[in-house]
Amino acid sequence: MKISFLYLTLLVAFLTTHLTQAQVKPFTFVGEKIKAGSKHSVLLPVGKGENSTVIPVTVFHGAKKGPVLGITAGVHGLEYAPIMAAQQLPKYLDPAEMNGTVILVHIANVPAFLHRSLRVNPVDGKNLNRVFPGKPDGTLTDQIAHVISNEVIARSDYFIDVHDGDANGDLRPYSGYYNYFDMPEVSEKARQMAVALGFDFIVQFGNEQSLTEEAIYCSREATKRNIPAVDIECGRKGFVEEKYVQQIQQALLSLMRHLQILEGKPATVQNPVMIAKRTSVSSQHEGFFYSDLTSGDYVKKGMKLGYITDLFGNHVVDVTCPTDGVILYKTFNPPVKKGDGLFSIGHIN
Template sequence: MKTLHLSVFLFISFFSIMTAQANVKPFLFVGEKIKAGTKKSVLLPVVSGQDSTVIPITVFHGSKKGPVLGITAGVHGLEYAPIMAAQALPKHLDPTQMSGTVLLVHLANVPAFLQRSLMVNPVDGKNLNRVFPGKSDGTLTEKIAFVISTEVIARCDNFIDVHAGDANNDLRPYAGYYNYFDMPEVSEKARQMAVSLGFDFIVQFGNEKSLTEESIYCSREATKRNIPAVDIECGRMGIVEEKSVLQIQQALLSLMRHLQILEGEPASVRNPVMIAKRTSVSSKYEGFFYSDLTSGDYVKKDMKLGYITDLFGNHLADVICPTDGVILYKTFNPPIKQGDGLFNIGHTN
């Protein structure tokens, strides 16, 4: 009798899954029809004049209806923690158990990744996270931004862009979201998404009446399209640390639970620190930069943060803190040019 009951249960479960999948239309992505409960990986070609590259994207189309979430990693090719987290994420996603669709951009900037290029695409020397929404007839970097904007971001109900500290950058992990006063619904949805990521620090970008300028940044392109968008900053110094990779991975899965793409409860952090304003400290000189401070350190206005010497080691200037706050990220190695950023400080008052 128990065997019969089990057989009936399995049959009903299978029938229910097949019925649910039949009610979900295929997801059309760059000409590919992806059936409910399946996934598809594509190499999306990007061509600009004589230059070309690809964007590796996996589409996970759930067996049940739900929102479309876009994820980008590797906008900067030396930010390895997000890239490695994106490589591992598919192991945790089963489309037959998902509600909705996930568009995972494994690596947005393949040329920068393969050439180990700091911040910019070596093909045209442009920073991908400074050219959104891109141009259909632009250089290769501008064309990558255009393709991501039109083929990925425009298809989404929610969006997240994942970054880390680059090869010259010591960074404290945090989540971020855009807050514009004339977009209260989108801003609030983004805030809730940011909280669901499970970080104890959350940075508010914007905090202005409205977004009137070009999007420039990947996640702000989503915001400009009235799509709730968040950022992750996790990882440091352009290195792969298991702790950071796992933290990003768990944050993305938690976000999917918040959006009810996956079953279960999202992460919960009681009273995360909200950073509404940041101040950058830049170098006025070229030479060597020295500082014993690290990301996450709390600092006070007028305290000495470090100093700069010329190419002979002669002292040029002390670096003085402009505000009370916490160091979100800083340059940690010696080479420095005039205008280079030294510190980014989140205000704590």
């Protein structure tokens, strides 16, 4: 009996694929063994009784060996562009075609998301991105941070936390990474990751000798564990704008290509603007804030950025620029309290 060349080719491809998958061990995640070339979704329980929640996670375990990439979206529940990008990302990932593993946290802070709560968890009033590494016996937000730190970050070889400008922030998209002088290898790998995300602005966090204090921030917890980590800031004003959702998706896929989890080349930007320092401008009064500027505008030291009126509409003070740079973030809606951040200005070398 004659066997066609096409049949032999398909048989060899089939046997090669299955032999390769057989050599890749299952990935164990919270007690579940996930076979090579498959995915598994789970709701991680956090807390007990009324003060409890879940964290939706999908693990994509590739058919071939490779690194583990952890991804978190929705650390802040009103940052919709990252959350929507995470919801759509699975359709771009086929574990049978992947090298390594992706741990995707769809929404880190479910209570804040469901209650449309700005920056804090409504259960305990805490900002999840200010309590890492968390506590197993703390309040619900502390426990969420503890679960993410130990079940996601600790399992990762590389890590990315995705944010946007939330409901009152006009933000210019950028990527960011932590740079500490006594961690040159981790910092350099993180820099390469930030470049691979394809943003034309890259912000360096840290820029200090060492990281000695508590992590506080999600991605800095990864850095503290010697795991190269990056951030995305993309999206604004509490909107679901498809262009920013798509930009985040493409950035995540580009990062996976850089890490060789996916085939292909990353979509890097030639000569991105590197920002090593930022200056915050805060309100010294309560009332109404007005400004005609927008994120991405270039500003000069001493120029008028806007002004504040009291609750009757009387002019109180002009807001002036403390340094030359570019507006990365600004409060775009009227209400302000004393101490509220109005602008984040990136210094450009």
